[in-house]
Amino acid sequence: xxxxxxxxxxxxxxxxxxxxxxxxxxxxxxxxxxxxxxxxxxxxxxxxxxxxxxxxxxxxxxxxxxxxxxxxxxxxxxxxxxxxxxxxxxxxxxxxxxxxxxxxxxxxxxxxxxxxxxxxxxxxxxxxxxxxxxxxxxxxxxxxxxxxxxxxxxxxxxxxxxxxxxxxxxxxxxxxxxxxxxxxxxxxxxxxxxxxxxxxxxxxxxxxxxxxxxxxxxxxxxxxxxxxxxxxxxxxxxxxxxxxxxxxxxxxxxxxxxxxxxxxxxxxxxxxxxxxxxxxxxxxxxxxxxxxxxxxxxxxxxxxxxxxxxxxxxxxxxxxxxxxxxxxxxxxxxxxxxxxxxxxxxxxxxxxxxxxxxxxxxxxxxxxxxxxxxxxxxxxxxxxxxxxxxxxxxxxxxxxxxxxxxxxxxxxxxxxxxxxxxxxxxxxxxxxxxxxxxxxxxxxxxxxxxxxxxxxxxxxxxxxxxxxxxxxxxxxxxxxxxxxxxxxxxxxxxxxxxxxxxxxxxxxxxxxxxxxxxxxxxxxxxxxxxxxxxxxxxxxxxxxxxxxxxxxxxxxxxxxxxxxxxxxxxxxxxxxxxxxxxxxxxxxxxxxxxxxxxxxxxxxxxxxxxxxxxxxxxxxxxxxxxxxxxxxxxxxxxxxxxxxxxxxxxxxxxxxxxxxxxxxxxxxxxxxxxxxxxxxxxxxxxxxxxxxxxxxxxxxxxxxxxxxxxxxxxxxxxxxxxxxxxxxxxxxxxxxxxxxxxxxxxxxxxxxxxxxxxxxxxxxxxxxxxxxxxxxxxxxxxxxxxxxxxxxxxxxxxxxxxxxxxxxxxxxxxxxxxxxxxxxxxxxxxxxxxxxxxxxxxxxxxxxxxxxxxxxxxxxxxxxxxxxxxxxxxxxxxxxxxxxxxxxxxxxxxxxxxxxxxx
Numbered sequence: 001x002x003x004x005x006x007x008x009x010x011x012x013x014x015x016x017x018x019x020x021x022x023x024x025x026x027x028x029x030x031x032x033x034x035x036x037x038x039x040x041x042x043x044x045x046x047x048x049x050x051x052x053x054x055x056x057x058x059x060x061x062x063x064x065x066x067x068x069x070x071x072x073x074x075x076x077x078x079x080x081x082x083x084x085x086x087x088x089x090x091x092x093x094x095x096x097x098x099x100x101x102x103x104x105x106x107x108x109x110x111x112x113x114x115x116x117x118x119x120x121x122x123x124x125x126x127x128x129x130x131x132x133x134x135x136x137x138x139x140x141x142x143x144x145x146x147x148x149x150x151x152x153x154x155x156x157x158x159x160x161x162x163x164x165x166x167x168x169x170x171x172x173x174x175x176x177x178x179x180x181x182x183x184x185x186x187x188x189x190x191x192x193x194x195x196x197x198x199x200x201x202x203x204x205x206x207x208x209x210x211x212x213x214x215x216x217x218x219x220x221x222x223x224x225x226x227x228x229x230x231x232x233x234x235x236x237x238x239x240x241x242x243x244x245x246x247x248x249x250x251x252x253x254x255x256x257x258x259x260x261x262x263x264x265x266x267x268x269x270x271x272x273x274x275x276x277x278x279x280x281x282x283x284x285x286x287x288x289x290x291x292x293x294x295x296x297x298x299x300x301x302x303x304x305x306x307x308x309x310x311x312x313x314x315x316x317x318x319x320x321x322x323x324x325x326x327x328x329x330x331x332x333x334x335x336x337x338x339x340x341x342x343x344x345x346x347x348x349x350x351x352x353x354x355x356x357x358x359x360x361x362x363x364x365x366x367x368x369x370x371x372x373x374x375x376x377x378x379x380x381x382x383x384x385x386x387x388x389x390x391x392x393x394x395x396x397x398x399x400x401x402x403x404x405x406x407x408x409x410x411x412x413x414x415x416x417x418x419x420x421x422x423x424x425x426x427x428x429x430x431x432x433x434x435x436x437x438x439x440x441x442x443x444x445x446x447x448x449x450x451x452x453x454x455x456x457x458x459x460x461x462x463x464x465x466x467x468x469x470x471x472x473x474x475x476x477x478x479x480x481x482x483x484x485x486x487x488x489x490x491x492x493x494x495x496x497x498x499x500x501x502x503x504x505x506x507x508x509x510x511x512x513x514x515x516x517x518x519x520x521x522x523x524x525x526x527x528x529x530x531x532x533x534x535x536x537x538x539x540x541x542x543x544x545x546x547x548x549x550x551x552x553x554x555x556x557x558x559x560x561x562x563x564x565x566x567x568x569x570x571x572x573x574x575x576x577x578x579x580x581x582x583x584x585x586x587x588x589x590x591x592x593x594x595x596x597x598x599x600x601x602x603x604x605x606x607x608x609x610x611x612x613x614x615x616x617x618x619x620x621x622x623x624x625x626x627x628x629x630x631x632x633x634x635x636x637x638x639x640x641x642x643x644x645x646x647x648x649x650x651x652x653x654x655x656x657x658x659x660x661x662x663x664x665x666x667x668x669x670x671x672x673x674x675x676x677x678x679x680x681x682x683x684x685x686x687x688x689x690x691x692x693x694x695x696x697x698x699x700x701x702x703x704x705x706x707x708x709x710x711x712x713x714x715x716x717x718x719x720x721x722x723x724x725x726x727x728x729x730x731x732x733x734x735x736x737x738x739x740x741x742x743x744x745x746x747x748x749x750x751x752x753x754x755x756x757x758x759x760x761x762x763x764x765x766x767x768x769x770x771x772x773x774x775x776x777x778x779x780x781x782x783x784x785x786x787x788x789x790x791x792x793x794x795x796x797x798x799x800x801x802x803x804x805x806x807x808x809x810x811x812x813x814x815x816x817x818x819x820x821x822x823x824x825x826x827x828x829x830x831x832x833x834x835x836x837x838x839x840x841x842x843x844x845x846x847x848x849x850x851x852x853x854x855x856x857x858x859x860x861x862x863x864x865x866x867x868x869x870x871x872x873x874x875x876x877x878x879x880x881x882x883x884x885x886x887x888x889x890x891x892x893x894x895x896x897x898x899x900x901x902x903x
Contacts, residue, residue, distance in 0.1 A: 001126075001346055005158065005338040006331075009165045012122060012497065016115050017166045020108060024171045027104035031174075034097040037090060045087035057082050060089050108171065112163025120159025121496040127151045127341070133351035136420050140380060142344075145231030146224050150344060154220065154337050161334045164327055172324040212274070212329065215267040217336050222260045229256065358501070359440035360471045362511055366445045366823040368430025369394045370416065370858065375425035377411045384423070385411040387881045395823060396856040398847075400869045400889075403878035409862045410450075412878070413828035416860060417448030444470060444512060449817040450828035453809040455801025460538065460812065461793030463801065464525065467816050468512050472505030514821045522786060525793070528819045531845045532811040533838065535789070539776060542792030543752035549745040555787055556745035556754075563742070563757045565778055573774075578767055581758035582740045584722075587715035590759035592660060594698030596715075597627075599722045600739035603748045607736050612695060617730055619687075625721035628694070632682050634709050635693035636674070638662075638700060641707050643671045661699030703762040751788065806833040811842070818846060825850060827861040840865055847871050 002008040010017065044058070045051070051058065059078030066072050081089055128151060233240065233249055240246050370393045377386040386408045393399050401409035414420045415427055418434065427434040434442055447467070455463045478486045486502075493500045508521070515521040529535040549556035570576050580590040587596050595601065602608040612618055622628040642662055651664035662670065673692060677685050685693075702710045726739060738748045745754055755775055760767045779785040801809045814830045827846075831839045843861070850857055861872070869875045869889055877885040 001130075001342045003339065003342055005161075005335050006165055008123075008338075009119060009162050013115055013119060013162065016111075020111050020115070020163075020167050021170050023104070023108060023111075024167060024174060027101070027108070027171070028174050030097050030100045030104070034094065034101060037094045037097065041087065041090045041094070045083045045090065051083050055082070058086055060086060108167065112167055114163075116159040116162040116164075118492070118496045119162040120155065121492075121498060123155050123158060124151055125496070125498050127155070127345055129353075130345050130347070130350065133353070133356065134347055135349060135351070136418075137380065138347050143228035143231060146228040147344075149224050149227040150341055154224070154341060157330070157334050158338060161330055164330070168327045169324060172327065211270050212267065212333075215263055215270065216333055217340075219260065219263045219267060220337060220340070222256065222263060226253075226256050226260065229253065354438070355436070356439050358471050358499075359438065360473060362509075363441050363444040366429050366441070367395060368428075368432075370434075370446070370824050370860075371428050372412060372415065373426045373428055375412070375415060375427065376423045377415050377420055378423040379411075385881050386415065388425070389878075389881075389883045391876055391883060391886065393824065393858050393860055395858055397874065398851075398859040398872040399861070399874045399876055400872040401860065401862045401876050401878065402866050402869065403884070406880070407878035408881035408883075409876070409878040410828055411881075413448075413450070413826050413860065413862050416824075416826045417446070417450070417828065418442070419448070419450075440470065444509075444820070445822050446824045446826065447817040447820050447822040448826045448828070449814045449830040451810055451830055451832040453801065453806075453813040455797050455804065455809055455812060457799050458796065459793060460541070460795045460797050460804075461525075461790075463797060463812060464528075464793070464816055464819065465508055465513075467820050468509045469507040470509050470512070472501050472503075472507055473509065474506040476502055476504050512821055513819050522790075524819055526786065526789065527849070528815045529789075531818060531849045532815045532842055533845075534808065534811040534815060536776075537808055537811070538789055538792035538795075539779075539785075540772075540792075541795040542788045542790075543755075543772075543775070544750050545791050545795065546747065546750055547791060549747050555784075558782070558784055558787075559751060559754050560743060560745050562755055562778060562782060562784070565782065566755060566775070569774055569778060575764075575770070575774075577761050577763055578771055579756050579758045580761055581756075582742075584740075584742075585719065587719050588759060589702055589710075589715075590704075590761055591701065592698060593700045593710075593718065597698070597718050597721060598725050598737050598739070600737045601746065601748050602736060603738050604736055607733075611733055611736065612691065615730075615733065617728070617733065619691075621721065621724045621728065622694075625717060625724055627717060627721060629682055630714060630717070631694045631697045632685075632690055634700070634714075635696040636677075637709055638696045638705075638707060639670045639674055639693065643667060643674060647671060659699075660701065660704075661696045751791065807831075807838075810834065814842070814846065818849060821855070822857055824858045824860070827859070829862045829864050832864065836865060840868060843868050844871065 002011065057080040060081045061076070062074070062078035063076040064072055064074040079089075131147060131151075229252065233253075240249055372389050372391045375386055375389045375391075376384055379385050389408070389412060391399075391412070401413065403409045411420065415422060418427075421435065429437065429442070456466065476486075490500050508518075510517050510521055513521060513524050515524050526535065529538060547556070566579070567576075567581070570578055580588050582588055582591070582599070584599065619628065622631060638661065642659065646659075646664070647667050649664075670692075673689060677689055677693070682690065700707075700709065702708075725737070729737065738746055740746070740757070742757065752772075752775065755778075756771070760771055764770065776785070779788050795803075797803050797812075801812070804812065810831050810833050814827070817825065817827070817830075831842055834842070843863075843865075847859065847861075850859060859872070861868075863869060872889055875885070875887060875889055876883060
């Protein structure tokens with residue numbers, strides 16, 4: 001990278017800088033005229049200079065000039081105006097100059113801002129581009145948070161400085177010089193005084209600010225280190241909690257914050273000392289002007305108009321001068337920051353940009369053998385983890401690698417997957433070094449998966465198809481405002497040195513997945529999910545999700561129609577009691593009292609809690625239905641039972657998972673409440689306390705909690721009160737409850753709840769598993785399985801895929817590799833988070849999937865279970881970083897049997 005920021009800026013913005021410098025030069029003309037005009041106003045129409053009598057006039061805006069050989073040329077004699085007219089005319093000209101100067105400033109500042117943002121965009125993209133080309137070893141030594149902080153925050157001032165790099169000294173220097181020349185023209189001695197003060201400020205202030213640069217650099221480094229440390233805490237929170245080191249981390253952060261505080265405090269002290277001195281020098285000059293200039297005026301050596309003009313000109317001198325000094329500090333500051341960024345991002349050797357050049361053409365199949373030639377791989381400490389290994393995998397050949405974690409097979413697989421670079425030797429395909437080939441070839445024709453998984457934040461489907469997004473393959477047609485915006489995007493991307501790839505294009509390479517388009521891609525997705533045993537996980541995510549029935553109207557209708565199919569299926573299998581369905585005229589014993597009373601679900605829990613406590617509607621309806629006192633007595637009974645049974649249990653006890661109406665933290669509060677209201681009639685209990693007791697009833701389920709509080713009579717009363725809650729709901733509570741309707745999809749409920757339209761009974765211990773199996777079969781038989789699976793693929797996996805389990809992430813990673821049509825597949829123990837039985841099952845399925853049909857890709861698999869070696873053509877066994885044996889599977893099997901007999 002270019003080491004000097006000013007040269008970097010000039011290289012990429014030369015034309016724009018020259019244009020804005022020309023504009024700055026033009027702006028000096030009206031700026032100078034605005035200094036001279038007040039003198040003309042004061043001396044002319046105000047003091048009467050040039051007006052001999054009351055009726056005297058002067059020409060306004062005469063246009064004349066002298067030419068050699070021609071003499072005076074008078075183009076326009078001007079308008080004859082009296083004193084009042086001349087005063088008004090000159091004042092209007094002054095106002096016009098103010099507007100012109102303001103417009104110049106507006107244009108210059110706007111242009112500078114746009115110029116700075118373009119260069120900021122350019123440098124940020126260049127840094128990210130370099131990150132994408134970093135060698136693998138370097139990325140292991142740097143903290144991602146520090147890299148992102150540099151790209152996001154530390155280069156931010158460079159964008160603001162770009163527009164000022166050449167324009168600001170020209171503009172501010174020109175303004176200060178214009179004001180100083182004007183003062184000199186009016187009074188030589190006042191000009192000398194102003195120039196002397198300016199010289200003192202220009203020499204002393206920059207020298208004092210050097211200390212600020214040192215402190216600013218220290219502040220930047222410590223802040224970057226803090227960002228990296230906080231990122232480590234977030235990533236390692238599990239380790240911190242597991243080892244009880246949270247207070248050690250607090251001490252470390254407190255110490256770092258203390259250092260930052262000390263640096264910032266010193267910075268503020270020095271900064272305001274410099275500011276004080278600069279302001280003092282700026283205020284001394286007006287004192288000298290008023291005293292010395294006033295003395296000159298009294299002596300008649302300076303007229304009043306000149307004094308007013310000098311003072312007015314000087315008012316515009318400290319501002320540009322101060323900003324010019326600030327510019328010099330900013331220049332040095334951003335140069336220091338830029339040098340630090342360059343230092344961090346100047347890594348050798350970077351991947352050649354040609355290797356990562358975009359290609360929209362299908363990758364040419366690899367016909368040569370993938371081979372390690374005298375390969376040695378070293379870890380970060382310099383120790384050889386693979387030493388002088390030569391191994392060749394022919395097209396279509398399957399090779400198993402064994403030898404355990406310290407054997408070296410894993411490091412060899414990483415080298416084949418280009419995650420590590422050789423210390424010596426080469427990885428070749430045919431005669432070509434793999435690191436010299438374009439990524440558009442090796443990145444598509446070689447698929448790699450390991451147990452070290454990173455999932456990008458986004459949907460599960462996006463992560464599954466991530467390996468197919470190589471280049472924009474379609475051209476999007478924009479219309480209207482979107483077309484105008486797209487043209488603007490293209491122009492700005494070009495000016496900022498960014499690529500103009502359209503993110504809205506279809507980036508999915510369907511051919512690379514063995515599909516012809518979006519229609520048959522899903523079949524490939526489902527097949528791969530089945531292979532890695534991820535289909536049930538995705539389906540479970542789908543049925544627990546909610547959808548908008550207006551957006552998916554057809555699907556919602558099919559789910560509603562499926563309810564009757566579920567009932568028929570349960571009746572056929574004599575499992576009618578597996579689900580207790582919601583019926584308008586009956587009480588659902590498996591649902592809460594609140595669900596039965598409202599015959600629906602609460603769509604906004606916060607509004608519901610507020611309304612239950614403050615809205616008179618609920619209390620009125622409960623009283624009218626004869627349930628107010630009954631629910632109060634029932635709530636007291638629930639509170640008594642819960643406090644008695646659970647008050648001595650720890651908060652994390654599994655019994656608390658059975659409670660739907662009270663948390664472990666609320667038990668002490670309810671224990672105190674019981675002591676307060678015990679023995680009192682309901683009339684003497686405050687309304688707030690009564691509501692706290694009554695609300696416990698709404699989460700009660702008799703078969704689950706078994707306190708024996710629900711009688712047939714009470715259940716009938718609750719059913720009868722439904723109409724009150726449905727028909728009498730006030731307007732301000734509309735939408736808070738979504739009522740159960742057999743022929744309507746419930747937007748607030750999950751897909752599974754909409755299918756069941758009821759609650760799973762507690763009579764069957766495996767009820768949840770059995771009902772999910774039945775629902776899955778119904779999805780399949782009714783042709784809804786794929787549609788439901790799509791909603792599971794929309795599941796947001798979270799940052800780094802942390803909303804998935806480690807096993808699910810590894811399944812997803814393997815599926816991401818399997819869905820690609822490649823010539824070589826390198827699998828580096830990709831399923832370590834799963835149990836051995838599941839690993840073996842998925843390995844066999846994946847092997848069969850890749851070897852099925854006409855396509856016979858080469859497979860290199862680092863095995864955790866050596867019994868699976870029977871699937872492969874050859875077995876390469878590693879010991880201590882060296883290839884101990886490379887033999888056909890039959891020979892390997894005989895050797896293994898011999899070792900077992902010998903032992």
